[in-house]
Amino acid sequence: MADNVKPRVRVPRDATAGEEITIKTLISHPMESGQRKDGDGNVIPRSIINRFTCTFNGETVIDVTLEPAISTNPYFEFQAIVPETGTFEFTWYDDDGAVYTDSKEITVG
Amino acid sequence: MKLTRRHTLMMAFGSAVAAIMPFKAFAAVEDEIQAFTGGAEMGSEGITLIAPEIAENGNTVPIEVNAPGAEAIIVFAAGNPTPAVATFNFGPLAADQFASTRIRLAGTQDVVAIARMSDGSFVQARQEVKVTIGGCGG
Numbered sequence: 001m002a003d004n005v006k007p008r009v010r011v012p013r014d015a016t017a018g019e020e021i022t023i024k025t026l027i028s029h030p031m032e033s034g035q036r037k038d039g040d041g042n043v044i045p046r047s048i049i050n051r052f053t054c055t056f057n058g059e060t061v062i063d064v065t066l067e068p069a070i071s072t073n074p075y076f077e078f079q080a081i082v083p084e085t086g087t088f089e090f091t092w093y094d095d096d097g098a099v100y101t102d103s104k105e106i107t108v109g
Numbered sequence: 110m111k112l113t114r115r116h117t118l119m120m121a122f123g124s125a126v127a128a129i130m131p132f133k134a135f136a137a138v139e140d141e142i143q144a145f146t147g148g149a150e151m152g153s154e155g156i157t158l159i160a161p162e163i164a165e166n167g168n169t170v171p172i173e174v175n176a177p178g179a180e181a182i183i184v185f186a187a188g189n190p191t192p193a194v195a196t197f198n199f200g201p202l203a204a205d206q207f208a209s210t211r212i213r214l215a216g217t218q219d220v221v222a223i224a225r226m227s228d229g230s231f232v233q234a235r236q237e238v239k240v241t242i243g244g245c246g247g
Binding site for chain 2 (some may be wrong): 020021026033035055056059060061062063064066067068070071072074075076077078079080081083107
């Protein structure tokens with residue numbers, strides 16, 4: 001398991017119903033591509049986050065398949081519609097089977 | 110160093126391989142595009158790919174894709190050892206079919222974005238990014 005994996009998510013605290021909001025996410029992860037070699041010429045095995053999803057109250061906002069060409073500390077910015085008060089759930093799936101999650105609540109006022 | 114016939118031959122062979130390599134990578138990306146589109150015709154309207162013309166560091170190149178009405182957008186880097194970069198699948202709550210991320214580029218090459226629209230058609234955008242790793246901005 002990769003060390004010090006820490007998800008960070010930025011979501012507005014509140015919105016009006018049906019508003020389009022911008023979400024920014026970043027997770028600290030080395031994203032070892034499997035192409036690099038160590039000092040002895042051995043290939044460093046691939047270890048990346050291969051999938052990222054964002055859902056709001058169970059409905060999908062975005063589902064991203066990541067390949068080794070995504071940079072270290074994968075960053076995503078995208079836009080979502082907020083129909084009602086609820087919770088954004090963010091999930092990252094690691095190659096090694098680990099799953100990292102974060103959630104943010106948003107109030108429609 | 111004395112330049113023998115053997116050395117000359119080896120050098121000639123090396124440069125021939127170097128010349129063939131880009132075409133191999135190109136063929137790989139064409140195959141992957143084929144797998145995504147199923148060989149369908151691709152338009153060029155309705156998709157925007159924003160990438161820098163010159164990236165000083167190929168390790169983090171910011172890109173943006175935007176294709177209103179798309180179901181999914183796939184991004185390829187034609188000159189990378191593995192051309193696939195990412196696939197964005199948009200759900201019902203995506204406000205715009207827009208995403209921004211940072212990618213790795215092995216060198217100067219074309220970045221290709223292909224969107225699958227909700228009516229089943231495909232559109233693509235292509236942009237060349239010049240990568241100058243460790244350069245002085247030139």
